[in-house]
Amino acid sequence: MSPDPVQSRPGSGAGPREALQKHFGFREFRAGQEPVISALLDGRDALAVMPTGGGKSLCYQLPALVLEGVTLVVSPLIALMKDQVDALQHRGIPATMINSTLTASEQTERLARLARGEYKLVYIAPERFRSSAFLRSLRQVKIALFAVDEAHCLSQWGHDFRPDYLRLAEAVETLGHPQTAAFTATATPEVRKDILSVLSLRDPLVTISGFERPNLALRVRQCGSNREKYEHLHALVKRRSTGIVYCATRKKVEEVSASLSEMGIKLIAYHGGMDDRDRAWAQNRFLDRSHDVAVATNAFGMGIDRPDVRFVAHFDVPGSVEAYYQEAGRAGRDGEPAECELLFNYADTRTQEFFIEGNNPGYELIIDLYSALRHFAGENHEVVMTVRDLAGAINVKNDMQVSSALSHLSRAGYIERYDVPGERTRGTRLRYPEIDPVNLELDHAALSEKERRDRAKLEAMVRFCYEEATCRQAWILHYFGEDKASNCGACDVCSGGNAGDRREPDDDEFTLVRKALSGVARASKRGPGGRWEPRFGKTKIVQMLAGSPSADLVAGGLDRLSTYGILSDRGTNYLYALFGEMENAGLVVTIKTPYPLLTLTSRGDKVMRGNRDFTLRWPDPRTLPQATGAKPTGRRASARYPNSVHTSGDPSPGTRIQEAVLDGESFIEPNYDEELYDRLCALRRDMAKAEGGKPAYVIFSNEVLKSLTRLQPGTAEEALRIPGIGQVKADRYLEPFLEMIRGHDKS
Numbered sequence: 001m002s003p004d005p006v007q008s009r010p011g012s013g014a015g016p017r018e019a020l021q022k023h024f025g026f027r028e029f030r031a032g033q034e035p036v037i038s039a040l041l042d043g044r045d046a047l048a049v050m051p052t053g054g055g056k057s058l059c060y061q062l063p064a065l066v067l068e069g070v071t072l073v074v075s076p077l078i079a080l081m082k083d084q085v086d087a088l089q090h091r092g093i094p095a096t097m098i099n100s101t102l103t104a105s106e107q108t109e110r111l112a113r114l115a116r117g118e119y120k121l122v123y124i125a126p127e128r129f130r131s132s133a134f135l136r137s138l139r140q141v142k143i144a145l146f147a148v149d150e151a152h153c154l155s156q157w158g159h160d161f162r163p164d165y166l167r168l169a170e171a172v173e174t175l176g177h178p179q180t181a182a183f184t185a186t187a188t189p190e191v192r193k194d195i196l197s198v199l200s201l202r203d204p205l206v207t208i209s210g211f212e213r214p215n216l217a218l219r220v221r222q223c224g225s226n227r228e229k230y231e232h233l234h235a236l237v238k239r240r241s242t243g244i245v246y247c248a249t250r251k252k253v254e255e256v257s258a259s260l261s262e263m264g265i266k267l268i269a270y271h272g273g274m275d276d277r278d279r280a281w282a283q284n285r286f287l288d289r290s291h292d293v294a295v296a297t298n299a300f301g302m303g304i305d306r307p308d309v310r311f312v313a314h315f316d317v318p319g320s321v322e323a324y325y326q327e328a329g330r331a332g333r334d335g336e337p338a339e340c341e342l343l344f345n346y347a348d349t350r351t352q353e354f355f356i357e358g359n360n361p362g363y364e365l366i367i368d369l370y371s372a373l374r375h376f377a378g379e380n381h382e383v384v385m386t387v388r389d390l391a392g393a394i395n396v397k398n399d400m401q402v403s404s405a406l407s408h409l410s411r412a413g414y415i416e417r418y419d420v421p422g423e424r425t426r427g428t429r430l431r432y433p434e435i436d437p438v439n440l441e442l443d444h445a446a447l448s449e450k451e452r453r454d455r456a457k458l459e460a461m462v463r464f465c466y467e468e469a470t471c472r473q474a475w476i477l478h479y480f481g482e483d484k485a486s487n488c489g490a491c492d493v494c495s496g497g498n499a500g501d502r503r504e505p506d507d508d509e510f511t512l513v514r515k516a517l518s519g520v521a522r523a524s525k526r527g528p529g530g531r532w533e534p535r536f537g538k539t540k541i542v543q544m545l546a547g548s549p550s551a552d553l554v555a556g557g558l559d560r561l562s563t564y565g566i567l568s569d570r571g572t573n574y575l576y577a578l579f580g581e582m583e584n585a586g587l588v589v590t591i592k593t594p595y596p597l598l599t600l601t602s603r604g605d606k607v608m609r610g611n612r613d614f615t616l617r618w619p620d621p622r623t624l625p626q627a628t629g630a631k632p633t634g635r636r637a638s639a640r641y642p643n644s645v646h647t648s649g650d651p652s653p654g655t656r657i658q659e660a661v662l663d664g665e666s667f668i669e670p671n672y673d674e675e676l677y678d679r680l681c682a683l684r685r686d687m688a689k690a691e692g693g694k695p696a697y698v699i700f701s702n703e704v705l706k707s708l709t710r711l712q713p714g715t716a717e718e719a720l721r722i723p724g725i726g727q728v729k730a731d732r733y734l735e736p737f738l739e740m741i742r743g744h745d746k747s
Contacts, residue, residue: 016041019065020058023091030055032209036181037062039205040145046181046205047151047195049480051213051329056183057084060147064121065093069144070114073123076150076162081123083287083305094118099125111137126153126164129171143178146171148199151182152322155194163411169198177202185329186322189481211325211477215332217490218472220342220465222584229315229343230259236311236341237265242292243311243338246318246327248351250297256315257295270296298323307334314342319352320457321464321479337490344465346586346601352458353531358400360451363444366405368394370414371437373428381430384420412442462603466586468493468502468615502615510612512567513587516578517600517608519545519563520588524599532605534597538590541598542575549721560723565711577619585616676744677709683740687733699733700724712741 016037020026029037033055036048040063050056061084064071075081081097088095096110096119114122115137128134148154154165172180182195196204223229233245237260245260247253250271257269268282268291279299285291287306294300298318312331318324324342332338361369372393376383385393391402406428409415416429460479467475472491487494505513523541527533536544536556543550544558547565558564567575579598582588587604590596600608607614681696684705688696700708704724713719716730719738 016062016066019062023065023093024058024062030058032207033059035207036205040179040181041066043179044203044205045179045199045201046207047192047201048181048183048205049185049187049192049208049211050183051185051209051211056149056185059183060145060149060181061088061093061121063145067144069142070117070119071121071145071147072138072143073121073147073149074126074129074165074168075123076126076153076165078125080149081125085121085123088121093120095121095123097123097125098128099123100127114138115140117142126162126168129164129167135171135174138175143175146175146178146180148180148182150184151195151199152184152187152191154198155187155191163407166198166411169200172199186326186480188322188479191322192481208480208482211480211482212473212485212488213329213332214473214488214490215335215337216328216340216473216488217337217495218328218340218342218476218488219492220344220467220472221492222465223343223345224584225345229345232341232343233313233315234260234263236313236339237263237293240311240339243294243309243313244300244327244330245293245295245313245315246300247295247297248316248318248348248355252315253295253297260293260295265293266291267293267295270294270300272297272299298327305333306330308336309333309338310336311339311341313340316348316351317342317344317461317465319355319454319461321460321476322457324461324464325476325480342465346462346583346589347591349458349462349601350591352461354398355400356451356454356458357528358398359404360447360454361401361405361408362451363442363447365394365396365401366408366442366447367437367440369402369405370409370440373415373430374433374437377430377433381433382427383430384423384425384427386425408442408447412440414440459602462586466603466614502617504615505612505618509616509618512570512578513582513614513616514608514610515563515566516545516575516582517587517604519561519566520598520600520604521608522561522563523558531602532600534591534599536598537596538576538579538598542572542579545575546570546572548572559721562706574619574621581616581619585614587614676712676741677705679740679744680705680708680737683736687736700729700737708737708741712744713738714742 016034020029032048032050036046036059039046040059046059048056048059050059060071060073073084075084078097078099078101081099085095085097096113098107098110102110110122111134113119148165148168151165153162154168155161172178177200180199180201182199182201184191184195187195192206192208195201196206221232223232233256237243245256247256250273253269253271257267260267268285270279270282274282282294283300286294289306289308309331312328314324314327318327328340331340369390372390373383376385376393387399387402387406390406391397391399394402396402406415406417410417414431414435416431418427418429420427464472464475464479471485471487471489471494473488474485477485489495520541521532523536523544524532524534536558540553540556540558543553544561544564545567547568549559553559570578579588582604583590586601587607588598589601590598603614684696684699687699688694691699701724704722707722707724708719711718711722713722716734716738719725719734720727720730725734
């Protein structure tokens with residue numbers, strides 16, 4: 001790297017407006033800048049939450065030119081440092097950076113010049129504070145201001161937590177607690193509280209300004225397939241030309257890039273799997289405007305300052321509202337109108353759930369990993385294994401969980417990670433190999449709480465996507481703690497883009513949806529973390545709810561579920577339409593594994609258990625094709641299901657919606673005639689006594705009696721369809737039960 005030129009040092013006596021005009025060429029401050037700058041010049045600490053493009057950097061750059069001493073700026077991205085240092089040097093302001101791109105001799109030289117007072121601003125990567133020698137060298141410097149950019153990174157409850165940021169608390173203390181300022185674009189109230197606590201800010205000015213971006217039109221498009229996503233994306237790119245497309249994974253970046261390239265779009269792709277040189281090339285091509293579209297993961301954007309970005313599209317749902325709004329905020333930084341379009345399919349949340357699992361390994365997994373490290377360590381207490389090999393050793397499928405567990409052990413001081421000469425694999429050194437895994441001091445509660453908060457952030461993002469009554473921007477401002485927010489007038493909600501016949505359910509519709517969801521739950525299973533895992537496709541579940549006698553249903557055991565036939569009165573055409581709307585509302589989701597299978601979402605699970613917070617476009621039976629014989633036939637149109645069809649008016653006497661339990665989970669069971677069931681149980685008991693006191697279940701099980709109660713067959717032929725009633729038992733025991741059912745039906 002070439003030597004860093006020393007510019008003439010500005011005087012320190014100029015006031016803020018003089019410095020603003022002299023060094024930056026502006027006559028007026030942007031909204032929110034002046035209070036922060038004034039507080040810093042008065043010697044106060046500060047926490048400033050300002051939007052992307054709101055001019056945060058000026059809030060510490062300008063005081064740096066007025067205050068005596070050097071301003072240290074902690075920044076997480078090398079690209080951001082370089083851009084800002086280049087811009088400052090271009091204005092004649094002595095600035096430099098210290099990060100991993102420097103050789104040891106270059107770092108030593110810059111530290112020496114820093115000690116001589118030759119710089120006004122020095123940008124420092126947070127990992128530099130790992131070194132006690134580096135901290136000692138900084139103690140020889142007169143520090144005017146310690147500025148922490150992207151301060152949300154130091155909160156474990158933030159959306160972009162970075163462990164190296166936690167070292168800043170120790171660094172501030174070691175440096176004698178200089179005047180400190182923290183800056184971020186996205187921070188909820190709990191994250192702001194964390195920043196104030198970790199940095200021990202003293203009597204700080206706390207200012208939250210300008211979350212509102214009136215020039216951005218925020219839109220969420222519900223997309224049932226990738227094909228639909230591409231149609232909307234292609235139209236947006238044609239309409240707006242210049243922008244960023246965010247994708248959740250590297251693979252998706254490559255797929256979307258290929259699709260847009262076929263349109264002749266000149267674009268760059270950017271993700272963490274690229275080497276540093278390729279990423280730098282891509283970023284520079286976007287910034288110099290030779291390429292107008294960037295397709296990238298969330299690794300792209302922090303510090304990207306291209307003002308003419310006319311759109312930001314999210315091909316996949318982000319993991320949090322904070323991440324979404326920070327990324328969307330990279331559009332329209334010149335103040336001109338821009339579009340932010342989120343192409344939403346609930347199935348995409350599976351990717352974010354994978355990331356949540358990866359970032360939250362859990363207490364037990366960390367213990368297992370530490371045990372494996374002790375097992376594989378040699379005499380020097382070191383282990384050289386890939387993360388994937390370590391994952392295999394402890395039978396973990398998500399490699400991210402192992403990487404996160406290593407980070408937890410490293411932060412707790414139990415291991416050290418080091419580079420192995422000539423190898424791409426990093427080594428792990430046990431610092432205290434004598435410590436037994438059960439004696440590790442780890443904050444179990446904090447680990448659980450972080451995972452809970454991460455999942456809550458994703459749930460909030462999903463709620464935002466389904467919101468149809470509140471202005472998008474007002475919703476976000478409220479999320480960030482701003483209670484007074486007016487409608488933007490430009491989002492899809494304000495402009496009526498989501499208008500339609502969506503509405504909340506009435507009591508009967510609510511019961512209908514809960515029955516349908518209980519059927520999905522019965523046909524699913526619980527997976528890791530309590531998540532629903534699918535077993536059957538939509539067709540089989542619809543047929544099961546309609547009571548189809550299909551051989552495929554019987555072979556799959558779906559006819560033995562308590563929800564079999566619970567919605568037989570509705571017919572398959574109506575149920576298909578209902579399930580389509582429930583999927584649009586995020587209550588159920590189709591997972592390709594590789595076949596399309598249907599299961600509950602976390603939102604659907606809550607609705608099934610009684611949460612009414614949802615809206616649907618309710619199917620109109622008059623517009624649907626006539627049912628094609630899905631309902632079973634018998635003595636009357638619904639003879640087998642007389643008590644499962646009450647979807648309007650009050651349930652008939654003696655019926656109720658009962659909560660049943662399967663594998664410890666609650667589901668809605670079909671309408672259930674308790675009186676008839678009690679009578680059938682008494683009959684069974686009497687018959688068992690008459691046969692010498694044999695156990696009652698030998699005659700018919702409780703499940704058979706429940707099925708008889710629900711289905712109320714009129715003939716032996718109908719009863720033989722019930723699992724547990726074979727020809728032998730039918731000949732010997734069935735007729736008295738049928739007589740009681742017939743008599744009950746007449747009463």
